[in-house]
Amino acid sequence: MTRPVIVWFGDDLRLDDHAPLAAAEGRAGLYVYVHDESARALGGAAQWWLNRSLAALGQAIAAKGGRFDILSGRAESLIPALARAAGASHVFWGRRYGGAWVEKLKGVKATLALEGVAPKSFNTRLLREPWEVVGESGQPYKVFTPFWRRHRGLAPTPPPLPAPTRLVAAPWPADAPARVSLAALGLQPTKPDWSGGLAQAWKPGEAGAQARLTEFLDAALPNYADERDRPDRPSTSRLSPHLRFGEISPRRIVATLESAHDSANARAAEKFLTELGWREFAYSLLYASPDLATRAWQPKFASFAFRADQTGFLAWTKGKTGYPLVDAGMRELWSTGFLHNRVRMIAASFLIKHLLIDWRQGEAWFWDTLCDADEANNPASWQWVAGSGADAAPYFRIFNPVLQGEKFDPEGIYVRRWVPELARLDSRWIHAPWRAPKSVLADAGVTLDRTYPAPIVDHDFARRRALDALASLSA
């Protein structure tokens, strides 16, 4: 009897363009996921997503004739134990790039090799591996534009692989580690179940990802370059959580984009591609700096004295800062596990620059509440806003939440959707209710500090304070 192979799923919960599956095609296989929380443990929203995504993957595998099994515990012992029990010839998996995962995967690889099982890892998550996109002397890029130029100048990436037509299930070996049910992982929130808003907003799983891509290309791509900054319009792809869990591969996205767009959409397609480029850049940074989420990428920021402000932080998390656009964003995040890109920047900037609270606190909050909480994108983006990251925003770039609101949510549609207590306030005042005449507020049913907070910090004061604090860094 031929030895089975193991396909170990990770951040690549799909069948399409899945190199490990393709490598296993035609052979009896064990298709497994290991729930291993000893690396960076998932936040609540991501756990909710994972639960749905694993369920979808299990069904998809079963529909092809395979069987999907879940293990729980440390991958570096479970995967070799399973391989041993099954007498597996190979273990195939998609790479992960978070600091703890890189070490973990190295360990798995070494153990398997010692036991005569051939380990083989593949790129399932990125257009290119981080180590492929480096400068002439092999150093990782620190600035996005040259990184992306180089990325695009390299030989074309391989085309995406088709999903396997049929899978063959190997029997679960007798003395293998115990399988657990999906429910036993406890990923679905109970007491209370806060996931109603998420369920309404999303369809986790590969089919949902592909549907989302199609919808985006059909409906939003033509205006993407012009409208992607508008949180009041459905102008973004909203693919990020699907990408986070690898329900769709970036190579599939690019291939579909290239076959779908015509010359009229060229600028929009280019812009969208660049956003995937930022994702690649974030992974490049993470790969070079495994502690990206905890240590300032620019050393001079190590000594920056952030404020300890639990009250301010709580107001921020609850969407009660008194700045409507910030509050709308934080409530959208809490309710749907998602936040529009521009509002992410504004909300993050507010926490760091207006409140002078450590970006790590914000990063951790987003990690817990975003469905797309990504080990690379999340810390890289927070550090970008903080100014401590690679190719960072200049320190004097401090968003004015009122101006940003007037610019990108001019009718206040977005604010009204998420801050209903301001719903009846005229657009003229919707982004700065404290400036509205008393009678206007009264007519709209708004009483500052009772129905809606007054600003917890004055913009001009906060801006000055941040500039002074940040200027001391370069001195």
Next chain:
DNA sequence: TTTTGAGTTGTTCGA
């Protein structure tokens, strides 16, 4: 080795 142009997403102020 040295030089040079450039670097995601902004705001404010004064003319």
Next chain:
DNA sequence: GTCGAACAACTCAAA
């Protein structure tokens, strides 16, 4: 209302 300059200097990447 509009427009350009200032906000700091620094470091990166390529020529």
